[in-house]
Amino acid sequence: MLNAMIFAAGLGTRLMPLTQNTPKAMVQVNGQPLLWYAIHNVIQAGATRIVVNVHHFAPQIIAYLNELSFPGVEIMVSDERDQLLETGGGLLKAKNLFVKDAPILIHNADVLTNSNLTTLVNQHRTNGALATLMVQQRPTQRYLLFDCNDELCGWENLKTGERIITRDKDHLQQMAFNGIQMVDYRILEMLGGVRKFSITRGYLDLSPDYAIRAWKDWQGQWFDIGTIEKLHEAIHEFKHNTQ
Secondary structure, three states: OOOEEEEOOOOOOOOOOOOOOHHHHHHOOOOOOOOHHHHHHHHOOOOEEEEEOOOOOOHHHHHHHHHOOOOOOOEEEEEOOOOHHHHHHHHOOOOHHHOOOOOOEEEEOOEEEEOEEEEHHHHHHOOOOOEEEEEOOOOOEEEEEEOOOEEEEEEEOOOOOEEEEEEOOOOOOEEEEEEEEEEOOHHHHHHOOOOOOHHHHHHHHOOOOOOOOEEEOOOOOOOEEOOOOHHHHHHHHHHOOOO
């Protein structure tokens, strides 16, 4: 059994004017909304219970989800219209919608990839980690720091100079987080109460005592549809995996 959560509550301010009357998750790439690609990816990986959180233009997303039908798959909504909780709080708010004790595949709606996420699911189930994060070496301002065993040891912001080290290790690797991850169900009890916070902050807090591992040997394309420029790039270059 596999749960999935798709974070679809974002405001999409950097995609204006496309998001003036449309939620970011419903912005289209080659005839399908971003949300459709995320749902396809997690179903292909084996998810049979999918939770989608909503906030910005929530009725549009809910109406779209009500039109979808996938045999053997339940799609449920976690409503954050009262308060946008970011990724960590959004995961915790959805706790009662997940199948208990089944792992959770988490996918940002604004991430577009044709990578085979079954590989991530299988790696997580065998690596003994509390969470396994899709990462890569690419230019960014904020990096997760991993040791030679691919375990999370810290975080740094190159723009502000802020650096957090949670495990004192040598030769740390800078890796950019790709917005897709696998977590054990038990992490829901470890992250505390429902509140507004980033899941990355939660991983850092847990990393001194639990293995948070990198998934960096993935194959395929990956796009963060955070800007109009990135959207245009994806429209021209993305190849959807229909297998």
